[in-house]
Amino acid sequence: MTRVTGDWIKMPAAQAVCEMIAQAGHQVYFVGGCVRNDLLGAPISDLDLSTDARPEQVIKIADEAGMRAVPTGVDHGTVTIVVDGHGLEVTTFRKDVETDGRRAVVAYSDRLEDDAHRRDFTMNALYAAPDGRVIDPLGGLADLKARRVRFIDNPGDRIREDYLRILRFFRFHAWYGDAAEGMDAEALAGVAANLGGLETLSRERVGAEMLKLLAASDPSTAVGAMAQIGVLGSILPGADPRALPVLVHLEAQRAPDPLRRLAALGGGEVADRLRLSKRDRKRLALMRDAMGSTEGAGELAYRHGANLATDVVLLRAAQTGGQVHAGVWSEVETGAQAVFPIQPADLLPTHTGPALGAELRRLESLWIASGFTLKREDLLP
Template sequence: MLETHGHKALLVGGCVRNALLGAPVNDIDISTDARPERVMDLAKAAGLNAIPTGIEHGTITVVADGIPHEITTFRHDVETDGRRAVVAFSDNVEDDARRRDFTMNALYATADGTVVDPLGGLKDLKARRLRFIDNAQDRIREDYLRILRYFRFHAYYGDPAEGMDPDALAASAANIDGLASLSRERVGSETLKLMGASDPAPAVAAMRQTGVLTAILPGTDDRALAPLVHLEEMVAVPIDPVRRLTALGGEGIAQALRLSKKTARHRDVLRNGLESSDTPGALGYRHGAEAATSILLLRAAVFEMPLMPEGLAAAQAGADAQFPIRPADLIDQFQGAALGKALKDLEARWIASDFSLSKSQLWDSLT
């Protein structure tokens, strides 16, 4: 659509980076010298659906074969305030590259797969070296979210053995106050993405050392995170970012990160279970095997306790257990609040017996 009408069109950013790494590609972004209105006209002429999702910043989303492609005109920043930018369009791919965050994200590719590397990002990508483009301070002051993005991207794409770029760490520490200007939703999204990395513990430890962790999540402590990740790998459970977030502790986290109601409820279940005295079986019965396993992992990591296989088995057994008494069984003897109390008392006895009491035994305990 673009090239046949004389325009440049280059795949850019994450789709190029991930393709080179052999990682899954989620979003397809294209940079072009065509202006947004021209992209809209060409898409219409080609019979494609074009949506002006960010036309003021040069971005048009074009849907082809059911796949959305974000097509953005080459641009450079005219003015930034740490959250948003005023941009001007350009005909030069290097201008476009220099407004991006990290060198490995400033990689482009033609339709035939030829890599276009204006700023040396390919060398950094091969070395798994995460580096800001040009001056780290300048890039961060253009958008303070880049502080959090730095730690998140390092957890996914950096080489842990090589450590982090000293300039990036120093610039992050020097610009911590700028994090307060970000919306809680943006901070929450970045934090949960970080927690979804295979091992976020080194990045979170660096956040603590630079003061970033305290700036976004006061009162948290990352000491249990590395043991938790180790235990997760040991028992081969799927990654749960909320479980890892819970390991950090802290108060008011749901508000600080503007978590969704569903995510906040999940965190509450894990935190309350962590602090409760419920047995593994009771945890499984009340919350299901998945949540109970998460709570047992958290207990082992936070309280430095061994993770016992029999505890995990008991959690699964509790999740599978079915309380044998139904309200209809007691309706002739109890009504109203008395019925609810009788059911609760019987259920407590049954759980305390490790779900071994039969219906008749529970019934006999009433008399």
């Protein structure tokens, strides 16, 4: 029998919630990402519980046990129980009654199997009892072992329940799939038949999903498949995935940076189409502008900082398919630490007004061209 064995399932807060619900006569299981990632040996960030108890019952049970219950998503069957500073989401078994591709009308159920069938991929329909025993109602264990991302039942039906599942399919393949084995053919056919549904999604949801996808260790296979099947062009017209695998290679030993990878894809109106935050918009614009400038690595670091210069060095090399020469990083470090030795007062009264600004720019250009080596006395007459 397969079991999950991570320390997370032994957490006193998690076990206390499970015991509380079970003692009230209800089923309770861990579900989804915590079970999947435990079996993969991947990090676990959130613990989710699934139960046949209705939300109002969960709240009543928690109140009687002296635990705090917060109706964080009670309309969707979710209650968050807070124990010792830990919040655990407890969601009632559900089954879909009606969907329109963006939201579903659901009914509560007493059966774990109903709950499993409304999930997206078989690897996400794995449950674990409080003692660690894994319950696999839909064959997710075999798919997980093979690192095969497979829709539950008919892919087209699952996609039409929520068109964001198109992007989730590629994201999950990037994170958990076996690139060497390729993608599930039925899933790709379902995606191709439902591309129009992407237009119904909010830009915020698309943007969040794309950034999660690009944060995978190597998303290039998934993004390449998105381009071939028409998904990438639908959400980012003009985007080109060819530089992405080169960038991923050049990024070796660096943490994955989804925004840098987004810059490598190109395309028009990216910030608007993905509804990026103001901070991300600014950084993306800086990267894309600097990629096309004539500024060297040192000057970029001097004007914008070492991080932006590093981004641009890698992006330029990825675009050309070239390598990054070892000396460029010392240029970046030097530029980031450089301080222009001339102050406006040094040029007064000989230069004033617009002439002062022009002279400062001229001297700064000479100083940058020297590799930041010219000193104050070298620049002043």
